[in-house]
Amino acid sequence: xxxxxxxxxxxxxxxxxxxxxxxxxxxxxxxxxxxxxxxxxxxxxxxxxxxxxxxxxxxxxxxxxxxxxxxxxxxxxxxxxxxxxxxxxxxxxxxxxxxxxxxxxxxxxxxxxxxxxxxxxxxxxxxxxxxxxxxxxxxxxxxxxxxxxxxxxxxxxxxxxxxxxxxxxxxxxxxxxxxxxxxxxxxxxxxxxxxxxxxxxxxxxxxxxxxxxxxxxxxxxxxxxxxxxxxxxxxxxxxxxxxxxxxxxxxxxxxxxxxxxxxxxxxxxxxxxxxxxxxxxxxxxxxxxxxxxxxxxxxxxxxxxxxxxxxxxxxxxxxxxxxxxxxxxxxxxxxxxxxxxxxxxxxxxxxxxxxxxxxxxxxxxxxxxxxxxxxxxxxxxxxxxxxxxxxxxxxxxxxxxxxxxxxxxxxxxxxxxxxxxxxxxxxxxxx
Ligand code: IMP
Numbered sequence: 001x002x003x004x005x006x007x008x009x010x011x012x013x014x015x016x017x018x019x020x021x022x023x024x025x026x027x028x029x030x031x032x033x034x035x036x037x038x039x040x041x042x043x044x045x046x047x048x049x050x051x052x053x054x055x056x057x058x059x060x061x062x063x064x065x066x067x068x069x070x071x072x073x074x075x076x077x078x079x080x081x082x083x084x085x086x087x088x089x090x091x092x093x094x095x096x097x098x099x100x101x102x103x104x105x106x107x108x109x110x111x112x113x114x115x116x117x118x119x120x121x122x123x124x125x126x127x128x129x130x131x132x133x134x135x136x137x138x139x140x141x142x143x144x145x146x147x148x149x150x151x152x153x154x155x156x157x158x159x160x161x162x163x164x165x166x167x168x169x170x171x172x173x174x175x176x177x178x179x180x181x182x183x184x185x186x187x188x189x190x191x192x193x194x195x196x197x198x199x200x201x202x203x204x205x206x207x208x209x210x211x212x213x214x215x216x217x218x219x220x221x222x223x224x225x226x227x228x229x230x231x232x233x234x235x236x237x238x239x240x241x242x243x244x245x246x247x248x249x250x251x252x253x254x255x256x257x258x259x260x261x262x263x264x265x266x267x268x269x270x271x272x273x274x275x276x277x278x279x280x281x282x283x284x285x286x287x288x289x290x291x292x293x294x295x296x297x298x299x300x301x302x303x304x305x306x307x308x309x310x311x312x313x314x315x316x317x318x319x320x321x322x323x324x325x326x327x328x329x330x331x332x333x334x335x336x337x338x339x340x341x342x343x344x345x346x347x348x349x350x351x352x353x354x355x356x357x358x359x360x361x362x363x364x365x366x367x368x369x370x371x372x373x374x375x376x377x378x379x380x381x382x383x384x385x386x387x388x389x390x391x392x393x394x395x396x397x398x399x400x401x402x403x404x405x406x407x408x409x410x411x412x413x414x415x416x417x418x419x420x421x422x423x424x425x426x427x428x429x430x431x
Pocket of ligand 1: 011129224240
């Protein structure tokens with residue numbers, strides 16, 4: 001039995017979906033533990049693309065059971081849409097392959113409205129959220145008035161909870177934000193329908209997880225977003241509303257820290273970010289556009305163009321420390337092919353002082369000027385490479401340098417979007 005956490009080392013969009021899909025056949029259980037449908041995991045299998053926002057990316061492997069843990073916030077419309085699509089395609093034949101925690105909180109229409117209303121009002125200071133209601137749903141959770149998936153199964157109690165919340169939400173929406181109120185009766189009808197349809201999937205997921213561990217199964221925890229979008233460890237306030245670091249698995253899925261074996265940090269071979277906030281190695285001009293074009297860098301959830309820049313080893317070191325990575329996966333190495341020169345930030349200058357550590361405050365991060373080292377580029381199509389030795393020497397040197405700078409072995413390298421376009425240097429689930 002091995003437990004492996006796969007988490008993003010940057011600002012999300014590192015290609016976690018592809019790596020989780022690649023790892024899933026080696027696992028029996030795949031578990032999401034935080035976030036919601038702000039995530040968008042793009043998987044390409046036999047040329048067919050699937051984008052998942054809530055259902056764990058392990059679902060494409062027919063042998064896996066996929067858990068949505070208590071730490072996740074669930075938009076039932078999106079979840080049901082994904083379940084329907086997977087069922088229609090014959091990927092999901094048995095509801096017991098997707099289990100949703102009754103303790104997971106539900107995203108309701110007013111959460112989406114509040115998310116959008118706040119962003120609109122914030123204008124220049126907007127976070128650039130995905131508008132999916134994630135922050136407002138987590139707010140209700142921590143203020144202890146949220147509605148949970150299990151509540152959807154109790155229509156009578158649900159009416160009361162919805163009425164109570166709707167009064168406050170509609171007051172805030174109409175009086176403060178001058179926004180449209182939500183239709184409370186329609187929400188109630190919909191919520192009852194969600195309960196009816198989700199019932200076969202609702203589960204005490206901590207027990208299912210515990211059983212899998214007792215039976216010696218391999219368990220894969222699928223992170224969303226990334227270290228620098230973490231509510232505590234990210235570039236606050238330009239972050240999401242959940243903990244995205246490896247440690248969040250324990251609370252978000254319900255597993256003790258003593259039972260975690262391996263932590264895989266996932267990074268792109270360069271860096272991207274969507275939404276607002278500081279990004280020290282961002283390339284705002286032609287080079288950034290070239291990276292966006294080469295990498296097809298448009299958001300899987302919102303379609304927004306991603307901001308692009310060079311790999312930042314200062315960030316990788318910070319993420320390695322906070323998450324305790326045992327290995328790194330470097331994605332999209334193929335995208336950098338044909339560039340004459342590839343840069344890596346090894347340190348920053350902040351207010352005239354050199355530092356190799358990621359700064360603590362937003363102001364310092366905003367003022368950080370990267371110190372780069374230059375690497376010669378490589379040529380040729382890497383997508384056919386399956387062994388490290390197949391890569392051009394300069395690409396291998398680049399990966400070796402990333403490993404040395406991060407202080408963590410690079411065990412997986414992705415050279416294309418397809419499941420098999422992956423170089424594995426060791427068995428990821430080894431004990
Ligand atoms: P929220 O999670 O929708 O509240 O958005 C907060 C910030 O996190 C924004 O900058 C989003 O663009 C970013 N974000 C949220 N989810 C993802 C993701 O899956 N990939 C990349 N960025 C994300």
